[in-house]
Amino acid sequence: MSVLDRPRVEEPVPEVGAPPRLKRGWAVGATIFVWLGGWALLRGTATLELGGAELTGFHQWLNGVRDDFDAARDTSFFFQYVIGGISTAIDTVVTFFQELLSQPAFPRPVPEIGWLGVVALLTWLAYALAAWRSALLVFVSLLLFGSLGYWTDSIDLLIVTAVAVAICVVIGLPTGIWMARSKRATAALTPVLDLMQTMPAFAYLAPLALFFGIGPASAVVTTLIYALPPLVRITAHGIRTVAPTTLEASRSLGTTDVQALRKVQLPMAKRTIIVGVNQCMMAALSMATIAALINGPGLGQPVAQALQSLDIGSAFVSGIAIVIMAIMLDRTTTAASQRAEKEARAGRAGGRRRWVVLGAGGAVALVLVYVSRTYLWAAEFPERPDLGTPLSDGVTQLTDWLVTTLENVTNSLKDLVTYALINPLESLLADTPWWLMGLVILAFAYLLGGWRPTAISAVCLLVILGTGLWNETMKTLTTTLVATLIVILSALVVGVWMGRNHRADTAIRPLLDALQTIPPFVYLVPALALFSTSRFTAIVAAVAYGVPIATKLIADGIRGVSPTSVEAARAAGTTAWQMISKVQLPMARAAVVLASNQGLLYVLSMVVIGGLVGGGGLGYLVVAGFSQAQLFGKGLAAGIAITALGIMLDRIAQYAAARYGRA
Amino acid sequence: MTATTISPVKTTESALSVRHLWKIFGTKADKIIGSPDADLSRQELQAKTGCVMAVKDVSFDVAPGEVFVVMGLSGSGKSTLVRLLTRLIEPTAGQVIMGGSEITAASESELRELRRHHVAMVFQHFGLLPHRKVIDNIAYGLEVRGEGKTERRQRAQEMVDLVGLEGYEESYPDQLSGGMQQRVGLARALAVDPDVLMFDEPFSALDPLIRRDMQNEVIRLHEEVGKTMVFITHDLSEALKLGDRILIMRDGEIVQIGTPDEVVAVPADDYVRDFVSEVPRSHVLTLRWVVREPRPGEPVDGPVMQAGVIVKDAARAVLEAEQPVRVYDGDRFLGVVDDEDILRVVVAEEDEQPEPEPQP
Known part of the structure; x- marks a missing residue:
């Protein structure tokens, strides 16, 4: 989601000597010819393959760094006071809330506030921030968490998300205001934000664990x-x-800068800022689930464990709980922003009645909090009704049945993609000697985007080479490319359909919106259920993750084509296919390019997480690095390689988009 | 009477005095003034230096209580000019003196004081705060200069009554029509009780009928509160209707400054002539512009009329009179006007564009 908000490369790239179309066609042909020729002759040489347990000096050095860090944790000033300070502060806050809401608070065997009190408080909070509808949603969602059997994990996830969002607001609002008011701040911070968003989330888990444990x-x-x-x-x-104009009018009456900010800019931007909080919260939720891999508390833990033990039923149930939480947070913050809008426009929303309800609700909530501190039944979520176990069993049975029934279909699909696409491409990318492959990538970077991304790619490739994981990177690249290709093709088909057919759009769009609220982690579950562990499984999850955003962008692009042009073309006797190929797609080119770009980035972040379900490549190494101490350095190196790969692909895609995306 | 001369108002008595004001957008713009480049045309200058000449060496004076209209097509620099007057845009060079104090030399806080107390502006797109009620929008200027809630509410309520917004105090701007919104803008400007009111094409975004209402509203308010007004417009009929004097701009330069009848009767050049060609002359010209020496033997004992009477209003009396009408400027005899002279003005415009619009 968040990748969307990144402005695209702004400067147009009329690079010197950008080859004209025909010449470029030849150049691409020649590059592919050299590549294939080199592959045929030199296949299997200089592939830099590294065995599963093999470590390079760099990896061992990283292991050493980890040991040094561990040792320094108690002695070094920086670790003890700076990192330690931050770490302790966060831990204290999180533990405080955990003991308050979710975990036993010593010497009590239960949290300070039991489930009944938590439900009452949060429902009241939702009513206060949004409306009764959100309150109802929160109420039902919380009860579902409990009856699915994940009360503690759910509240833990909520706590981690909330603490992260709170810190985000404290840091992010002033920074955003600063950026809006100072060009210099914008120039300085934009690359930092770019980097933060380009790095696949998986990649910085390890380095952070290095610092913060x-x-x-x-x-x-x-x-x-x-x-x-x-x-x-x-x-x-x-x-x-x-x-x-409004700002100017305000200035013409002699406002100071602070007055303008407080009385004009902040109130008028309020609604947008709440949308920002919504985006921030959804991103936080999806990342907080993944952070289970570095022992972050919350619902991510049962998902990760179930994925690793191939327990589809449990993975599904905990995944459902995450989805419910995503919907709950999304709808509530959206409703809160609508409420802010309504208040800003029409003022007296609710009026006195609302205050009465708020006051009475608050009193009831406090009573229930008291009850939940006093009686055990209100403190520990009851084991019945238990929806989790039957659901889990049902899903397991259904999956078993599906897998046996559809075995032929799923297997042939898997084999088709594996043998027709993945294997040949992987052989091409990973079996070509590294130096040739590197040159081929640079040639493509140049042909697609010009000199600048080529230079960036060269640096990234050197970094990848340095990590000693060239071969694994090429495997990850293969999966990424295959998944991106599938994403673009499906998005084109569905997006064009949606853009041309209003009914299709109204039917499909809510589904896509819903898919987009689901944290990436959860996508792994159904993919794993249907295709067990394989590279293909990771691709399926990546495709499922990338398709919604790409489809929506293309549909919007097609819809945005001027109706006059469409009408004019129809008047000239255009067939439906001609309309698509000669009018709508060319005119929506910017949207298609953007969709491919976004699709690629989404896929990359998911392919890496796919390491958890047999995706192989770098993602697997990252996961292995968390679980096996001697592989830590290699996992960290894989994280670096992922980052380099991500930056390289992103830059190439951005520059290509800037060049080809101009309508 | 030559139309381009600035009417001789002494600087000390002017409500607003502008001397050699320049605005050039672009880097190193200040180097251009005084160099030969300053004489280039706007296009040539932009091609050569990349700078855009928005306002070029403009000087004029506005008398207290005067309605001074600046007119020009889009891109003529008129909106930039009005923003230079209160430094919403910083001038490149020149002086602006308002009420005896030199705005162009004011510090940031002096400037803020000036904007808070002495000059207020009405904008084309209203610039209202969507999250505030009408009454709080009107009180905004009072609020930012630190007045208490009760005083500013009271003052704002007076303004509500003045501009005819009774009953809409608690509404939000987007619940009002464009005309009503601009009344809010007007009330907001009036609330701070400024010495000078600036209008930047305030009625361009409104329907023609509403626009006429609002023009009449401005005329009424001017009679009631007697503020000095600087009014920007691209609409000549609006300029003629409201202006005591009109400044016509093109490409950032003054083409002509004069009273409405001067501009119509003696256009400074083809640009202005083109502008005023559509104007029903009989609605603007006064007898001063048609009066002539009596011919030898012509009777000079007809009815008497004053030179300031507009031709349209004099037409019936002149046509019905047996003798040519004698025209006086006060006690001074200027000459005579007969049927033929009146018809020349009235009929000549029949060919072009007979769109009657009542002159107040």
């Missing part, structure tokens, strides 16, 4: 890094887009 602190910091950029960007955007 594993546990709540690093989970919160990881989540923070991932969720901060959208908030900063949207805040800055909201303040920047306050109508200039």
